[in-house]
Amino acid sequence: MLESASFEMTKSSVLVRRLMNRFYKQLTTPRSIYPSSLGRTLQASGASVSLRRLWQVPSNRKKKFINDQADAWREALMKVGAIKGWEVKKYKGHGELIKLVLEEVMKKLKTKHRLVTEHFVGMDDQVEEISKLLDINTGGVRLVKIYGMGGSGKTTLAKVVFNLFSSCFGKCCCFLEDVRVKSSRINGLVDLQKKLLSEIGHRAGTRSIDEIDYGAKSIGEALCNKKVFIVFDDVDNNEQVEKLVGKTTFYSGSRIFITTRNKDVLRINRPNYQILDYEMKMMSIDHALELLGRHAFDRDSPPDDYKDLVRQIVYATGRLPLALELIGSFLYHKPQDSWKETLDKLRRAPHEDIFGKLKISYDALTSEQQQIFLDIACFFIGEDKMNAIYMWKDCEFFPNTGLDVLISMSLIKIVENNKFWMHDQLRDFGREIVRQENPTNPNEQSRIWNWEEFLEATRTNKSHLQMNQKVQALSVDISSRSSRDVIIQSKEIERFEHLRFLKLARLTIVANATNHLPRLRWISLSHTARIYKWTNMYLKNVVILEFSKLGYIDDSRLENIIKMATKLKVLSLESCHHIIKMPDFTGCLNLERLALIQCYQLRKIDGSIGKLKYLIDLKIDHCNFLEHLPEEIGDLVSLQYFFVKCAHMKKLPDSIWKLKSLREMHFSNCVDTPDSENFWELPSAIELLQSLEVLQVESHNLIGQLPSGIGSLPFLRTLNLSSSCVSVVPMTISMLPRLQRVELMGCDGLEALPTLPTSLTHLRVFASLLIVPDLSNLTNLVELELSDSPGARDRHCTGELWWLGRLSKLTKLSIKFQKVHPPTEMASIPLLNELAFLGLDLQTFPPLPLSLQKLCLDSFNPTVSLSPNLRNLSCLQLFGSPMQEIQLDGLQLPHLQELLVLNCVLLERLKLSSMRKLKDVKVEICLKLVEIQFSVVFESLEALSITGCKSFKRLVCEIANEVNSCEGRLIFLSRVLDKLRTLTLRRCPEILDIRVVGTSESWEHFGLEDCHYVPSLGGLSNLKNLKSLSIQKCSRLRVIEGVDELEFLDHLALSMCESLERSIDVSTTKLPNDCHLYIHNCKKLRGFQEGFDGSVQSKVNLNNSLSFSFRFS
Structure with a gap:
């Protein structure tokens, strides 16, 4: 009892002292308690009330500590009584006091706290990430730079972070807003220096500052002995920061926070502090x-x-x-x-205020950089950057520097596969810049990218006969038009004499092309575009030539083109099926990139290809009649990227191993079965490819042992021999210091793995392994897929998986072995996000890490206790469960969003009673599944898909008292599925009727396929925002009710519904005019017996011209 009381007394004393620290300099308003009376009470009572529990201690024991503890209490509470504040009784009423308090609060806070929008949304995660970067509880100095495009929320985020942490720095904090704008004014930087010194408590030092260098020196002297928190908002160059903090040696614990549009601001770390970059994320x-x-x-x-x-x-x-x-x-x-x-x-176009905000960055670019930005906005989003770079170089736009600037200013990004990415608002801004060059006349704009403006620029008046020096780039694709036979005269294009970029699709160009367009650098022609008599086309300055799906290009025409295009850097031929032989290349010796894609008749490549000394990139993809490459390939001294994927290519030419500049080799000729007459092995000469970084050879004809010389390739990062018959991987592979990724999928001849290098981060193996390999040394692995392929033999792989617990960096793990026991320890893999256990003996289940978000299991048995740490699991996939009924209620998965149940052949009933957060449910190939039950309103379910469930006939909702007693009748209650956006039902022959009850604003996509016994589909008029409706192979479907009410439908597909006959009158339908209709093989549907593919409006026009009644559902 005594110890307990002592503990309570000590704890209370400490608590009061802590409260005292929190009250320091706070504004206090005692209510019904007055400091003077509190002090007298304490002196008289000895804090008797507060120490009441102590008196319960026997007197012979409390004497040991009572005096010390009572004194501590008394001292602490006496200080509380001395705190300055307002006593309510001294004022006439609460209103007068409240006014005084508010005035004082505003006075105290007005110079520090930043006003943040009341609608603060979606930044919690970013605030948390920035807080971790600042880490104000540690020593040292940190500078955090947050960058992103204008309007992305940088300033708002900075204000929130400042408000969050400024109180931790007392007076030594400052928020300098709009640094870019203010520093551009006369004496702007000096004013900012004065404000900074004033904010951190050095007002006296501001009087003598009259020039920038002296101000920087004063700031340096002030900051070197203070722990400060300073925010510089909207910085756009290094000088602004240099003059505001100089080369200051900051005091330990200081934090500097910068927002900028320019990623390059302060890119290099300084010797006395660390700079951490953070890119603004796009709002969800x-x-x-x-x-x-x-x-x-x-x-x-x-x-x-x-x-x-x-x-x-x-x-x-x-x-x-x-x-x-x-x-x-x-x-x-x-x-x-x-x-x-x-x-x-x-x-x-963007809103005018947004336009002005974005134009700040645009105006900071040079004229060449502006041209590059506008080209990307109008034409090149999602395109490979290299082709555009060739054009810009030849136009002297200095693209390497320009792209670096655009990236650093967050105007573009280079994403996967070297493609351009730009925010939609920046795209629209760039296009509006072009439109404002002359809003009413496309002829006076520098770029044209849509069909209507092209027509206006060429055909609306006689100006199309006059030369035009304004238009630099033209891209026309009429794929959205119903007619694909659009004919234009060559002179309608040739008059744009300053044209440097020309892209045409689905056009026919007639008349003789002359020697106009001398500035043309890039020609791209695709699909049905045809050019007659074009032998005089001026190609001398063209550097990029792209032909796609041009049936009229043959060997002789291609040879003439190559002879004329002497400056050609890029030649791309795709689906040009009349090309049988690639011609002599001596006419275009400057070629750097050659791509031959899906030229199915191509059988030979001329040996002159070896003369292309500047060729860097060679791609031959799906030219399936091409069987050999010329040995002259070995003379391509500059070749760095070699990609060949042709089904009948026998093997690689022997000379290829001489390509010392080669960095990536991709070769694939996979067919169904190996060709014993063309077996080959990788030669020992592979060790000569000392620059090789990626080796990918996927060929059933590749056999035998890999040469040991493969271990001498110092830069090899990726080794992929999937779908090959390789039988041995040499031990020397462990000597590859940079190897990060190994893929050996479908290697049935491989029975063992050697020791692999510890540098590996990704390993995927699907082979005939005899023993589970010990991979405990691969501690850098982040992705591991290990699977046995028992099809080639009768016995199963043996061994243990104990070592998995040592791979602490794993984020993705898939293990498939028959009858192998799972590891006993998995919780020690703290970063694991995805886990698949397939084929394992799951009699017991190891504890799993809390980080797990996706789990795939086969032979799932709910009686096996899953780890209780699965509260973060968002995706669960169950394969081949032997259960007749699966209940997920007891698994405690509160955040489960995706559920896939696949190939559970005995499953009859699936219960989803407590799965409130589910967003996506897929049930596939569960042949005996009769019903799916749920007893709650789904708060989040957006997609439901049921496929190949031949016995499925009931969807049971207990909470709605709506048990479908009539088997085969599916009723979808909108109030229960109020977030549903997509419903797909395929190959469910027991479904006899489908009906939607209640209005749904969320439902957007509805797919019904191969449900032969459904005679009617009812209640579709309740789906107010349905955008896509697809019904296929429903042979007995006669009626679709409510289609005519779907005001927002974009796409309607009806296929192979032989009984469908009831329809609506398009003169009264609410379907949008641009709704796309695809009707096929609906023989009883009046007006569509022959099928139709087009818009509602085009069908109406056709009906009017043919004068017959149009009715379709």
Whole structure:
């Protein structure tokens, strides 16, 4: 008892002292307690009330400590009584006191706290990440630089972070806003220096500052002995930071936070502090919807009748926070007509305020960089960067420097496969820059990228006969038009004499091309485009030539083209089926990239290819009649990238091993069975390829042992021998210091793995392994897929998996072995996100890490206890369960979002009672499944797919008292599935009727296939925002009710529904005119007996011209 009381006394004393520290300099308003009386009470009572529990201690024991503890209490509470504050009784009423308190609070906070928008949405994760980077509880100095495009939320994030941590630095914190704008003014940097010194408590030192260098020196002297927190908002060059903090040696614990559009600001770490970069993340769809909803409706989600418009506005703005705030505020409680009008404007150009914000970055570019930016915005998003670089180099736009600047200023990104990426708002901004060159006349704009403007520029008046020096780039694709036989005269293009980029698709160009277009650098022709008599076309300055699906290009025409295009750098031929032999290449010796793709008749490549001394990249893909490559391939001294994938290619030429510049080799000729007459092995000469980084050979004809010389390739990063008959991987592979990825999938001849290098991060093996390999040394692995292939032999792989627990960096793991026991330790893999256990003996299940988000299991048995640490699991896939009923209720998976149940042949009933967070449910090939049960309203279910479940006939919802007693009758209750967006039913022959009950605003896609006994589909008029409806192979379907009410339908496909006959009159339908109709083999559907592929409007026009009645569902 005494020890307990002592502990309580000590704890209470410490607590009061802590409270005292928290109250220091805080504003205190005692209510019904007065400091003077508190002090007297304490002196008189000896804190008797607070120490009441102590008196319960026997008197012979409490004397040992009571005096010390009582003194500590008394001292602490006496200090509480001395705190300065307001006594309520001294004022006339609460109103007067509240006013005084508010005034004092504002006075105390006004110079530090930053005002943040009340609609703060979607930045919690970024605030947490920035907080980790700042890590204010550690010593040292850190500078965090956050970069991103204008309007992405950098300043808002900076304000939130400043408000969060400024109190930890007392007076020594400062937020300098709009540094870029303010520093550009007269004496702007000096004013910023004064503000910085004033904010951190050095007001006296600001009086003598009259020039920048002296100010920088003063700041350095002030900061070297203070722990400070400084935010520089919207910095755009190094000088601004240099003059504001100079070369200061910051005091330990200081934090500097910078927001900028320019990634290159302070890119190099300084000797006295560390610089950490952070890129702004794009706002998620859900958060964008919420942000727009708050500004437009003062609520997190819009009214039901606005949901589709809100979603379209979000897509049109590219989820840019600034755009969402401006548009939402502009549309605040406005009618739908205003929303639709605004949406139309946004699809053409950004909002004017957003435009002004983005133009700041554009104006900072040089004229050449602006040209590059506009080219990307208008033409090259999603395109390979290299072709554009060739054009820009020849135009002297200095693309390498220009692209670096655009990337650093967050105007573009280079993403996977070297492709350009640009934010939608920046794309629209760039195109609006071009439009503003002359808003009413495309002839006076520098770039044309849509068909309508092309027609306006060439055919609306007599100007199409005059020469034009404005248009630099032209891209026309008429794929969206119903007619593909559009004919233009060559003179309609040739008059654009400053044209440097020309891309045409699905056009026919007639008349003789002359020696116009001398500045043309890039020609791209595709699909049905035909050019007659073009032998005089001026190709002398062309550096990129792309032909795709041009049936008229044959060997002789190609030879003439190559002879004329002497500056050619890039030649790409795709689906040019009349090319049988590649011609003599001596006419284009500057060629650097050659691509031959799906030229199915190509049988020979001329040996002159060896003369292309500058060729860097050679790609031959799916030219399946090509059997051999010329030995002259070995003379391509500059070749770095070799990609050949041709089904009948026998083997690689022997000379290829002389290519000392080769960095990547990809070769594949996989066919169904190996060809014993063309077996080959990798030669020992492979060790000569000392620059090789990627070796990928996928060929059934590759056999035998890999040469030991493979271990002498110092730069090899990737080795992929999948689908080969390789039988031995040499021990020397462990000597490859940079090897990170090994793939040996489908290698049935491989029975063992050697010791692999510890540098490996990715390993995928599917082979006939005799023993489970010990991979405990591969501690850098982040992805491991290990699978036995028992098909080639009768016995199973043996061994243990104990070593898995040592691979602490794994994020993705897939193990498939028959009858092998799982490891006993898995919880020690803290980063594991995905786990698949297939074929293992799962009598017991090891504890799993808390990080796990995706789990795949076969032969699932709910009686086997899963780890209780699966609360973060978001995806569960169950294969081949022997159970007749699966209940997931007891698994405690509160965050499960995706569920796949596959090939559970005995399963009859699936219960999803407690799965409230599910978003996506797929059930496939469960032949005996009769029903799916749930007893809750699905809060999040967006997609439901049931495929190949031949016995399925019931969807049971207990909470709605809606048990489908009539088997085969599916009723979808919108109030239970209120978030459902996609429903797919395939090959479920027991379904006899489908009906939607209740209005749904979320449902967008409905697919029904191979459900032969469904006679009618009812209630579709309840699906107010349905965008896609596809019904196929439903032979007895006669009626689709409510199709005519689907106002937002984009796509309607009806195929092989032989009984469908009831229809609607298009003169009264609410289907949009641009809704695409695909009708095939619906023989009783009036007006469509022959099928149809086109828009509603085009069908109406056709009906009017043919004068017959149109009715279809």
